[in-house]
């Protein structure tokens with residue numbers, strides 16, 4: 001399944017995820033992609049190992065308080081063993097971590113039209129980045145736009161093409177200030193994407209620009 | 218059997234202690250693990266912006282979690298230091314940012330319940346290589362990586378770093394994942 005993915009997350013995103021440095025919306029993007037992509041999962045686990053090495057070799061360890069060990073030993077009796085997390089492999093359009101945020105698969109999404117047949121649903125995340133699902137009808141285009149920050153778009157169903165390449169299920173497009181693009185969905189199938197931005201998009205035509213504050217994109 | 222490589226420059230692996238904690242609920246093994254890791258976790262949290270009182274409390278909680286999650290530790294997928302790091306990191310996100318951390322889908326284990334000793338050794342060797350490579354980096358570059366992990370760098374600043382020595386270990390983990398997926402079929 002994973003061999004068909006051509007466009008991966010950057011090392012910076014995988015390292016940021018491992019280091020715990022990313023905002024929640026970007027963590028959601030990374031977790032969703034890792035659920036489909038063993039290449040990036042292996043890379044991320046390598047970054048975890050790097051974190052372990054840094055912890056191990058931390059030269060300025062800070063002594064624990066006197067009595068810390070006894071206090072901790074006493075706490076062992078209180079809690080219970082923690083069962084392994086069960087984010088199960090999903091059979092649906094949305095991988096497990098995304099289903100957690102949507103509260104189900106595709107049929108649980110409450111779409112809002114944003115013009116030209118394109119629909120979106122904003123997902124609840126805190127912090128400086130925002131996450132949303134995009135529904136682009138087969139053959140339709142997302143209005144031409146540039147980016148102030150980083151925009152990550154991952155295809156979950158169908159495919160889209162823009163000035164850079166064609167992106168299909170599992171592929172992630174990483175766009176920044178330097179890219180201005182008009183993603184167009186393949187004509188064979190409606191395209192559904194997870195999109196994460198850390199700053200508002202800049203649309204070129206005036207109608208989306210006017211609507212921007214209401215749409216929160 | 219776990220071969221402890223004391224008497225050389227090899228780092229202690231803590232795998233035997235983890236097994237004792239998991240299988241015998243051995244508190245002296247836990248105490249040894251605590252003496253080693255708790256001060257490192259405390260330092261990690263302070264460097265990430267926690268005050269010392271909170272860091273102390275949190276380091277204790279992380280060690281309690283280590284006890285209660287001991288059955289989840291798998292020496293063929295991560296060193297003990299790596300596993301403890303991920304628990305401390307998740308607790309830090311919880312504590313300092315009060316947010317959820319979305320996790321990827323779990324890869325369930327195939328038929329073999331016990332990890333193979335050979336896999337454990339390979340992972341330990343690769344981890345040791347990475348550790349050596351990390352130590353050999355120029356100071357400035359290693360400090361940048363430390364900053365990224367200790368929570369002082371933004372994603373954009375991390376993006377400016379290059380040239381991490383991850384090559385071998387990455388392909389090793391990739392092979393392990395392929396085998397895991399294959400075993401599940």
Ligand SMILES: [Zn+2]
Nearest residue numbers: 008009037040
């Ligand atoms: Zn990938």
Ligand SMILES: [Zn+2]
Nearest residue numbers: 145151175181
């Ligand atoms: Zn865009």
